[in-house]
Amino acid sequence: MPGSSEIYPVAIIGGGPVGLSASILLSARGIKHVLFERRSTTSILPRSCGINQRTMEVFRKVDLEDPVCAVAGPPEVTGRTAWYTSLGPNGKEIASRDSWGAGQFAEEYSKHGPSNYTILPQIRLEPILQKKAQEMNPIGVKYRAEVMDVREEDDNHAVLKIRFDEQEAEKDVRACFVICADGGRSFTDKLGVRWLGEQNIYNMVTAHFRAPLSRHHPDPRNFITWFTHPDLGGSMKTGFLYQIGPWPYKPETGEEWVFVCMQTANDPERFDSDALAKRIRSTLQLPDLPIEMLSHSPWTVNACYAERYRATKRVFLAGDAAHRIPPWGALGMNSGVQDVANLVWKLDLALQDEAKYDRLLDSYDTERRPVGERVGRTSLHNMRSHALCMDAALGMSATATPEENRAALAPFFDPAHPEYAAKRAAVQAALKTLDYEFKAPGAEVGWFYPSADFDGEGTGNRHGGQLREDGHLDSEFYFSSTIPGHHVPHAWLHKHGAPEGEKVAVIDLVPLRQFLLLARRRGVGWEQLEGALVKLEVVGEGEGEWADSDGEWARQCGVSERGAVLVRPDGIVAWQGEWNDALKNVNEWHHVLDRVMYLTQ
Numbered sequence: 224m225p226g227s228s229e230i231y232p233v234a235i236i237g238g239g240p241v242g243l244s245a246s247i248l249l250s251a252r253g254i255k256h257v258l259f260e261r262r263s264t265t266s267i268l269p270r271s272c273g274i275n276q277r278t279m280e281v282f283r284k285v286d287l288e289d290p291v292c293a294v295a296g297p298p299e300v301t302g303r304t305a306w307y308t309s310l311g312p313n314g315k316e317i318a319s320r321d322s323w324g325a326g327q328f329a330e331e332y333s334k335h336g337p338s339n340y341t342i343l344p345q346i347r348l349e350p351i352l353q354k355k356a357q358e359m360n361p362i363g364v365k366y367r368a369e370v371m372d373v374r375e376e377d378d379n380h381a382v383l384k385i386r387f388d389e390q391e392a393e394k395d396v397r398a399c400f401v402i403c404a405d406g407g408r409s410f411t412d413k414l415g416v417r418w419l420g421e422q423n424i425y426n427m428v429t430a431h432f433r434a435p436l437s438r439h440h441p442d443p444r445n446f447i448t449w450f451t452h453p454d455l456g457g458s459m460k461t462g463f464l465y466q467i468g469p470w471p472y473k474p475e476t477g478e479e480w481v482f483v484c485m486q487t488a489n490d491p492e493r494f495d496s497d498a499l500a501k502r503i504r505s506t507l508q509l510p511d512l513p514i515e516m517l518s519h520s521p522w523t524v525n526a527c528y529a530e531r532y533r534a535t536k537r538v539f540l541a542g543d544a545a546h547r548i549p550p551w552g553a554l555g556m557n558s559g560v561q562d563v564a565n566l567v568w569k570l571d572l573a574l575q576d577e578a579k580y581d582r583l584l585d586s587y588d589t590e591r592r593p594v595g596e597r598v599g600r601t602s603l604h605n606m607r608s609h610a611l612c613m614d615a616a617l618g619m620s621a622t623a624t625p626e627e628n629r630a631a632l633a634p635f636f637d638p639a640h641p642e643y644a645a646k647r648a649a650v651q652a653a654l655k656t657l658d659y660e661f662k663a664p665g666a667e668v669g670w671f672y673p674s675a676d677f678d679g680e681g682t683g684n685r686h687g688g689q690l691r692e693d694g695h696l697d698s699e700f701y702f703s704s705t706i707p708g709h710h711v712p713h714a715w716l717h718k719h720g721a722p723e724g725e726k727v728a729v730i731d732l733v734p735l736r737q738f739l740l741l742a743r744r745r746g747v748g749w750e751q752l753e754g755a756l757v758k759l760e761v762v763g764e765g766e767g768e769w770a771d772s773d774g775e776w777a778r779q780c781g782v783s784e785r786g787a788v789l790v791r792p793d794g795i796v797a798w799q800g801e802w803n804d805a806l807k808n809v810n811e812w813h814h815v816l817d818r819v820m821y822l823t824q
Contacts, residue, residue, distance in 0.1 A: 230380050231257050232574050234398035236370045239266065240345060241542030241559035242404035243352035243364075244281065248567040250359035251285050252735050254574065257396065258356070259385055261369035265349035267518055269431050269467050269481050272344045273323060273553030275667040277710065278560045279338035280730055280794065288338060290351050296342035296446065296470055302326055304661055305445040306613060308452050308632075310436070311508025315636060317617070318650050319445060322661035334775075335668050335701050336713045337728035342446060344467040344481075345556065346431075373401060373410065373538060381537040399537065399577075400570055402563065406543040414534040420527030420599055422547075426486045427522050430499045433477040433515040436466075439507070449609065450506055453628030456621035457614035460487050462506050479517070482506070486521070494519060524549050526603035528595040532562075532588040539566055539587060546595030551605035552660045554598040557667070562591050568792035571736060572820070579822065586821045590672040597696065598666065605660040612656045616649035664701040665689065668710065672795065675708035677818055680799075705781040705799045707819070711741075711790045714776035716762060716769040726772055733790050734758050738797060738816075742787040743780070747802045749787050752812050757789075789819065 233249055235242045238260025249256045274282075274291070282288050295301075302325025306317040324332030324340040332340060357364050371393060372384040383396045403410045411418070437443050450461040462484030469476050482503050491498050496516040504512050525547035532540050542559030549555075566587045573580040614620065618631030634642035635650070659666070669689050673681070681687065687704030691697050703712035711733070715726045733739045737758045742749040744763050753759040761768045762776050771777050780788055781799055789798040797819035817823045 231398040233400050235402045237404035243356045244560045245402050245563040246356040247285050252571050257363045259368040259370050260366050263367050270345035271556040274341040275557045276336045276338050277668050278557045281564045301342035301446040303444045304447040306449045309508035310439045401538045403540050403544045404542045411544050416534050417530045418527045422525045422527050424524040428494050430482045430519045431517045453632050454625040457619045458609040526599040532592050548599045549602040549606050552602045564793050582821045589674045594670050612653040616653040658699050663698040666698040669701040672708040681706040703779050705788050705796050707796050709796050712779035715772040717772050719770050732760050739790040743784050747785050
């Protein structure tokens with residue numbers, strides 16, 4: 224640890240995926256920092272699994288995409304979801320579908336970015352992030368170090384009180400800025416930040432276990448299997464199951480699975496391993512299934528967000544410390560990693576000139592808080608849709624008797640029944656409604672920051688179509704756009720004269736510590752704007768310039784041959800325009816830069 228007089232530029236509270244991602248992003252920029260995690264190592268709980276394309280792009284920028292993909296779930300077992308009554312001898316499939324950019328959606332998702340939607344449980348992702356963080360900052364990632372308190376001692380730094388283990392006395396560590404990514408365990412409340420939204424909605428339990436389930440599952444392509452059994456009151460009380468590898472699969476490691484269910488009045492107040500194994504066998508209708516319980520944990524469904532993400536002048540909330548999001552839709556961890564991708568480049572500038580960039584730091588809250596609020600509502604809607612849509616389509620209800628539910632379900636499996644066609648059609652309609660959870664690129668990659676659209680370029684066109692007519696985000700489809708505040712559109716580029724296979728994505732050109740000015744021609748005037756804060760790249764026809772491999776950049780860039788697009792270090796479009804429209808000299812360009820960094824109105 225440094226001497227008492229040393230002040231770290233940044234301290235991170237929490238060593239989960241969000242804290243570790245923040246550490247890696249800071250190290251990639253050469254920013255000295257320290258991370259404190261109270262646990263002795265990475266999480267033993269499987270937790271989140273889905274890594275969407277925007278998060279994979281963050282990992283791609285710091286050379287983590289290949290290590291993650293090397294152990295991620297293969298497409299043949301992670302691209303579908305299904306609904307069954309059970310897996311037992313009398314179990315039946317109700318429906319199944321492609322999900323998460325797989326199968327029929329693969330071509331559509333490939334247009335959203337260079338990275339694929341990836342399935343890897345947090346229990347296997349965290350060690351990859353930990354290894355990278357420790358390689359980049361060997362003495363700055365500290366486990367068995369619990370932050371007991373944070374206070375702003377004066378106007379120059381914050382003080383963290385650390386207990387490194389139960390035997391040692393507490394020590395003070397100073398930092399210019401603090402990223403609180405402690406999973407929402409306490410510091411949001413300690414800092415006096417209120418939670419808004421819905422809390423303590425349902426009590427759930429998660430079990431992580433080994434069992435030879437693939438021999439019992441009729442369709443091993445299904446990553447998640449949802450159960451909606453008439454005797455258990457439908458989907459929410461029955462539970463769901465998903466496989467978590469480890470991949471590549473080896474017989475000696477065994478199959479690992481996760482089962483999640485709501486606690487009901489008939490369950491014990493607290494599940495032990497035996498009671499939970501009994502519940503799993505009951506739901507699956509496999510009474511003799513051998514189960515090796517690896518871990519189990521109770522948890523509560525919340526859909527809430529902090530009233531401010533900049534908790535104090537020097538402390539910023541990220542991940543579950545800023546928003547608690549139900550897992551239906553896999554938006555929680557992804558939103559957390561995207562939080563720190565937004566925050567770290569702003570801290571980088573503020574560490575160089577704090578007074579100048581203080582308003583830029585405020586924009587972290589302005590931009591990310593509405594995203595956290597929306598994804599919380601969306602995920603809660605997804606959770607409730609299983610009962611409101613799928614169970615309703617089948618005619619089952621948690622309040623009905625088992626006999627009533629069995630009678631309601633029977634016509635779905637009986638072609639001779641007069642209600643057969645209507646039941647089948649209702650289930651297909653429910654599957655479409657559940658696109659909000661299983662095919663939702665608009666929610667996963669189509670989020671944008673309206674506050675960054677300084678000139679209201681998206682007002683008249685519903686932000687390129689990303690907003691529906693009712694003003695809500697279109698979750699089902701992603702509409703690429705260079706309207707400021709949107710993620711830079713994806714296109715493949717290659718150098719003129721280079722072998723055809725040597726392609727890069729537009730996002731690959733974005734520097735970590737500079738804005739990218741992506742012009743379509745040289746000689747217009749853009750060259751004189753390049754400097755310490757801005758890197759110029761040209762997609763054009765000249766030797767040594769980038770060629771538009773398939774014409775996608777020309778189609779999506781939104782500017783003429785004399786135009787350019789300015790992209791922030793986090794991949795967000797900051798400005799688009801023509802040389803003659805707003806830029807007549809270099810001095811006017813400085814006004815543009817000040818504006819896109821929230822320094823002026």
